[in-house]
Amino acid sequence: MNITKENLLETHARIKPFIHRTPVLSSQLINEIAGAEIFFKCENFQKMGAFKMRGATNAILQLSEVEKEFGVATHSSGNFAQAIALAAKTQGIKAYIVMPSNAPEIKKTAVKGYGGEIIECIPTLEARETSLNEVVNKTGAIFLHPYNDYQVIEGQASAAMELIEEYADLDAIFAPVGGGGLLSGTALAAFHFSPNTKVIGAEPMGADDAWQSIQKGEIVPQTNPKTIADGLLTSLGDKTFPIIQQHVEEIIRVEEKEIVAAMRIIWERMKIIAEASSAVALAAVLKNKKKYQGQKIGIILSGGNVELSKLPF
Amino acid sequence: MNITKENLLETHARIKPFIHRTPVLSSQLINEIAGAEIFFKCENFQKMGAFKMRGATNAILQLSEVEKEFGVATHSSGNFAQAIALAAKTQGIKAYIVMPSNAPEIKKTAVKGYGGEIIECIPTLEARETSLNEVVNKTGAIFLHPYNDYQVIEGQASAAMELIEEYADLDAIFAPVGGGGLLSGTALAAFHFSPNTKVIGAEPMGADDAWQSIQKGEIVPQTNPKTIADGLLTSLGDKTFPIIQQHVEEIIRVEEKEIVAAMRIIWERMKIIAEASSAVALAAVLKNKKKYQGQKIGIILSGGNVELSKLPF
Structure with a gap:
């Protein structure tokens, strides 16, 4: 199936009355740390606390x-x-x-x-x-499958569509990758609405099936994942993988301590609650800050559902 | 000294270029819990993370x-x-x-x-x-004194002024009280710009010098305070006390467990980070929810500076 620009526009119009248009936030302090201008699409403020x-x-x-x-x-x-x-x-x-x-x-x-x-x-x-x-x-x-479903992918794309609508000239958008619903949707949104914006997937080193799948050219199932980013434990699906393969620039892997550090930066500097899976995307930007120096970067902050009694700080 | 409407307007104009106009946020879930419409003035998003x-x-x-x-x-x-x-x-x-x-x-x-x-x-x-x-x-x-100073009080008043500018018909505004800079400023803002809005102070039971001072009719110094709300350990001053005495409707005291519960509600439901001292104000609303049923309530969410390694959850 080929997801068209029209599919995405229709999807956004369809779901709009039932979702929040989440804010896009920036932090001068985080921009200084990254040496780039970062625009966080705050899906942690979405209904039920996540882009899902x-x-x-x-x-x-x-x-x-x-x-x-x-x-x-x-x-x-x-x-x-x-x-x-x-x-x-x-x-x-x-x-x-x-x-x-x-x-x-x-x-x-x-x-x-x-x-x-x-x-x-x-x-x-x-x-x-x-x-x-x-x-x-x-x-x-x-x-209903959590991610390996075209209607679900189309829905997830709407977060990046809104971000692009407000910031037309992003050099790159980073999104975390678990089963690939958010990342493939984000990639399609950029492909159709901002073709000069690169889309990059961010993945924990301890659950790097997407990175492995891209290297191998076929789906490598996730086995025995170990990461604090509990939203990213799943394997790519046969619908999400080809889209990622075609439209995602690269997958960047990050260590657990980089995830926790990025999560702490978001909490401390922005005073907002983002789950570890979301922090993976900022961790990937910070890990590659030389490459993205001076650029305009979007980050899909995927969710804010954390168990407060089990924080890594 | 008498702080006039003009003093407050001049103050706001003076500091405006150097502070954030913080957002006012609401949460449908918290409104359901409280049985009231609550408008949080988010000073946790203020520069350096607090109304100070x-x-x-x-x-x-x-x-x-x-x-x-x-x-x-x-x-x-x-x-x-x-x-x-x-x-x-x-x-x-x-x-x-x-x-x-x-x-x-x-x-x-x-x-x-x-x-x-x-x-x-x-x-x-x-x-x-x-x-x-x-x-x-x-x-x-x-x-410069942290709170017992008219210029400081006038500055703190600007948070409630902005809230009132956006929500003219609040029944009450709750603010936490430590030394009384925020509470006296909030009370003056309501007195001058929204005289029908009652201002209520919220204080931990374990640091209830403001409540005691109001009962006794004179400043009762804070001795040996014990509370998680580490911004509220100080005593009222001779400049803040008379303003509070004159313009604050009442001081509501809350237990430690009520503070932690309110803090958890803010973090979990709103996905924002508020310090314990801020949560005291929501705790006071929830403790008196019968009284404020169906009303429109402002809360000054005073700050978001918490030590993540020492959370009470």
């Missing part, structure tokens, strides 16, 4: 009336679970979320708070898929 | 040219130290900051980062005053 609300909303809005009656289902222990729960609630439809039994209580509470129905499973990939299939078979709910 | 920048700037801008050559001096281990250092630097003048030797390294680094010269003393009230006198005698620097 965009893709989830887009997918749900395109269900048929009949499909809406059966509801939606997904498996996630992270932001996509909350996004589906809230986006479904907003449209008055049912959401079934399969979560591992060891998922943090705070995440379960958040999903329930948005009206989602949680189906617990034992924490293995197999159990997760079995549980999801059971739910889908029993309820007729439509399965 | 306003008063410090106002005081420094009114020095004579001769005084400016000698510089300014103060004693503080907190936000006022950073505010004086930065405000002085902005005007190209020297700042001497007396700090106790046990002040956190992060605070010393911040003051030095803003170009302030630190004079360390042993951590007693007596040593602090002796050191300050020595500095003033040796350098000729002008001493």
Whole structure:
């Protein structure tokens, strides 16, 4: 499938009434540290606290009336679970979320708070898929994939579209990469609306399947990821990988201590809460500051859902 | 001295070019919790991270040219130290900051980062005053008091003035009270620009000298304060107390656990970093939510300077 400029414009118009247009913030202090002008697209202020609300909303809005009656289902222990729960609630439809039994209580509470129905499973990939299939078979709910889905990718693209609309002359946009929904969407947004803006993926060294996949020219599944950036543990999908391969300039990998340092800079200097997965993008800019000296850089600050009792500081 | 409407307008015009006009933010989730509409005046996004920048700037801008050559001096281990250092630097003048030797390294680094010269003393009230006198005698620097100073009070008033300018029909404004600079300034702003808006002080139970002073009708000095709200440890002064006595509706005291809970709500729901002293104001609203049901409430979110390695979560 080829995602066109028109697809993206239609998507943005479709989801606009149901999402926040998040602010773009800058910090003089961080610009001094980076030696560049950085524009943070603050998806940490998005509804439910992350960009995932965009893709989830887009997918749900395109269900048929009949499909809406059966509801939606997904498996996630992270932001996509909350996004589906809230986006479904907003449209008055049912959401079934399969979560591992060891998922943090705070995440379960958040999903329930948005009206989602949680189906617990034992924490293995197999159990997760079995549980999801059971739910889908029993309820007729439509399965929505957290990132390997064109409607989700189109939705995620809207964050970069808004950023580009406000800052037309960015030299580069950095976005973190996990399953690749945000990064592929960002790359498509730049390709269609700001072709001179390079898009760069930022990835933890301890979960560098995207970097490996690009090197090898085929999807290398993520195995045994180890990183504080808990939104970036997943593997690329067969829909996100080709877009990234074609439109992303490079993947920059960062160490755990660079992620924590970047997170601390955002918290201390900007006084805003960004999750570790978001800090990965700033870490990648700072790691390559010579290369980006004096440039105008966009960063998609992907989310702000952190467990305050488990901070790395 | 009588601080007039004109004084406040002149002050605001004077300091405007050197401070941020901070945003006013709301959170639907917090409004639901409070059962009221709350408007947070985000001084955590102010330069150097707190409202203190306003008063410090106002005081420094009114020095004579001769005084400016000698510089300014103060004693503080907190936000006022950073505010004086930065405000002085902005005007190209020297700042001497007396700090106790046990002040956190992060605070010393911040003051030095803003170009302030630190004079360390042993951590007693007596040593602090002796050191300050020595500095003033040796350098000729002008001493600026952190709060018991009309120019400082006028400067702090500008936060509430901006809030009132944007939201004319607030039922009440809550501000934390330590030495009373912010609270007295807020009360004067409401008195002159929104006389139907009540101003309420919020204070930790473990540092309730303002509440005691109001009960007794005279200044009760703060002794042995115990609270996480480290900006609220000081006593009222003979300039701040009468203004508070005359123009503040009441002082509401809150428990430590209520402060931490309010702080957590701000961090988790708004994704912004507010210091414990700021959270005291939201805690006071939540503690009295029945009384303020359905009302429009302003909160001066006083600052965002926290030590990330010492969080209460």
